[in-house]
Amino acid sequence: MGRLFAVVVTVIALVSAAIFALHVWWLPPDISAHGSRIDRQLNETMVTAGILFVAAQLALGLFVWRFDVRDGMPPRAVKTFPGGVTPLVVLAILFVGIEILVLTFVGSKVWASVYQTPAPAEALQIEVEAEQFAFYFRYAGPDGKFGTMHPDLMNDATQNFFGLDPANDTTARDDIVVGTLVIPVNQPIDLRLHAKDVNHSFYVPELRIQQDFVPGMVIPLHFTATQTGKYELVCTQLCGLGHYNMRAYIEVKTPADFAQWLKAQAATS
Amino acid sequence: MIARFSALVALVALASGTTPREPHRPAGGTISGKVTFTGTPPKAKPIDMSKEPNCVTQHPTPVTTEDAVTGPGNSVRYVVVYIAAGDQGAAPATDTVRYDQKGCQYIPHVAAMQVHQPLTIYNDDPHSHNIHPLARVNAEWNKSQPKGAPPIRTAWDEPEFIALKCNVHPWMHGYFAVLSTPHFAVTDSSGAFSLSGLPPGKYTVTAWHERFGTQSLEVTIAGSETKPANFVLTARPY
Structure with missing residues (x-):
């Protein structure tokens, strides 16, 4: 029975490692300027953790195979780790702890290079408003200025998702508010994330971007998309009953198509 | 004498209230x-x-x-x-008001009804809706209706203009106009x-x-x- 367990453990370890190593379940192709850094970091983490995982599981299988006690065999003396259990546990904690610290240190450098750097000056500014259970996007319109947000004026019934006051605020009148994030390819995009009610999250796997919305905070987020196409933006913070349904689409267009789209939107807003 | 006469008038009014209405003519x-x-x-x-x-x-x-x-x-x-x-004191409206959630819209956008008039709310879409009448005078409620769920059968007790929203689809909005009279119309x-x-x-x-x-x-x-x-x-x- 012990030998069967050893075989099962070994097979599970090798099959699950192969699934990741062969990228059977993997992220969709990267379409962002910064994504290669995230992917490299993810690979390093998976390789490091994977080697340790496979080594530990193979050792477990080997020991179970080698020291299996079958019916009729005389009991064996158990050899203990030199010094007993305490140095074994301390060594294991140190070994795993150092690995995690190294991965965190290297990973946080990559994370900071994406999330803690300012957006380039030429970035296109777009406001994002997340609410139960949809995302809305606002462009400044032909005047290049965003109207001021007044939370008390937010009204879904009139599609005033950003609480604009066009009656008194002339900069708000040409603001373009849509339910799909349309952006030009190869141009830096500078988002400002607002949450109307509870925590939400902005997750686009293809863009290698995931950032929470927090009510009361305006959170900057910037990226550059490098391929045209239509991608899904999903909320990854459990935000209520309709969380499963909270999504929007991102359309990455050529600069000419984007300009045309923006012009058409300005005409109807 | 006056009290007895008033009671008689009330009784006649009550009796006439039970006669069927003629909706067309x-x-x-x-x-x-x-x-x-x-x-x-x-x-x-x-x-x-x-x-x-x-x-x-x-x-x-x-x-x-x-x-x-x-x-x-x-x-x-x-x-x-x-x-x-x-x-x-006309006869109360007793016909059932039908309200639909179809194509992620409330149909009709505005539904008028008398207090206590039966109201039935359907989900005709192949996915969930969550109708939420934002009542202030009446009791507020919100109910989820998954695909194929039975209709919600309800009625309102007090006159009120009640804004409606869908808790899943923020753009869905409508109104229930709950009136004390049976004489109403929506343009x-x-x-x-x-x-x-x-x-x-x-x-x-x-x-x-x-x-x-x-x-x-x-x-x-x-x-x-x-x-x-x-x-x-x-x-x-x-």
Whole structure:
């Protein structure tokens, strides 16, 4: 029975490692300027953790195979780790702890290079408003200025998702508010994330971007998309009953198509 | 003696309340007219339903907001016109009001009903909706209706204009106009309405619109005549 367990453990370890190593379940192709850094970091983490995982599981299988006690065999003396259990546990904690610290240190450098750097000056500014259970996007319109947000004026019934006051605020009148994030390819995009009610999250796997919305905070987020196409933006913070349904689409267009789209939107807003 | 006479009148009124209504050709006078606007109404805004692909395919041309639907000749749709004063205890409305959630829209956008009138709410879409009447005078509730769920059968106890929203689809909005009178109408796409079956008397007719406010007119009905009542509401672009 012990030998069967050893075989099962070994097979599970090798099959699950192969699934990741062969990228059977993997992220969709990267379409962002910064994504290669995230992917490299993810690979390093998976390789490091994977080697340790496979080594530990193979050792477990080997020991179970080698020291299996079958019916009729005389009991064996158990050899203990030199010094007993305490140095074994301390060594294991140190070994795993150092690995995690190294991965965190290297990973946080990559994370900071994406999330803690300012957006380039030429970035296109777009406001994002997340609410139960949809995302809305606002462009400044032909005047290049965003109207001021007044939370008390937010009204879904009139599609005033950003609480604009066009009656008194002339900069708000040409603001373009849509339910799909349309952006030009190869141009830096500078988002400002607002949450109307509870925590939400902005997750686009293809863009290698995931950032929470927090009510009361305006959170900057910037990226550059490098391929045209239509991608899904999903909320990854459990935000209520309709969380499963909270999504929007991102359309990455050529600069000419984007300009045309923006012009058409300005005409109807 | 007066008390006994009042009781008799009340008894007669009660008895007449149980007689079936004639929805098509009720006896009495009629008040009919049209609701129009002056000023500049807000632009109808296109609604992006892309997060619900079922609803996108149900609308070959994009749906627009319905909070201010205007038509030729400055007509205004979805105005509730009702007898606000002068009602003489007519038989209560007992027919069931049907309200639909279809293509991620509330159909009709505005439904008028009398207090205690049966209301049945259907989900005709192949996905969930969560209707949430934002009642302030009546008890507020919200109910989820997954695909194929049975209709919600309910009624309202107090007169109130109740805004509706869907907790899953933020763009879905509508109104329940719950009235104490059985004499009410919602204007059609030409802004027209008709209130019939009115016994002789002096009436206050009120028009209510969710963005353009309310307006009232006094109309006196002498017999089985049709009296006009036209409302001109003030529209603002924002």
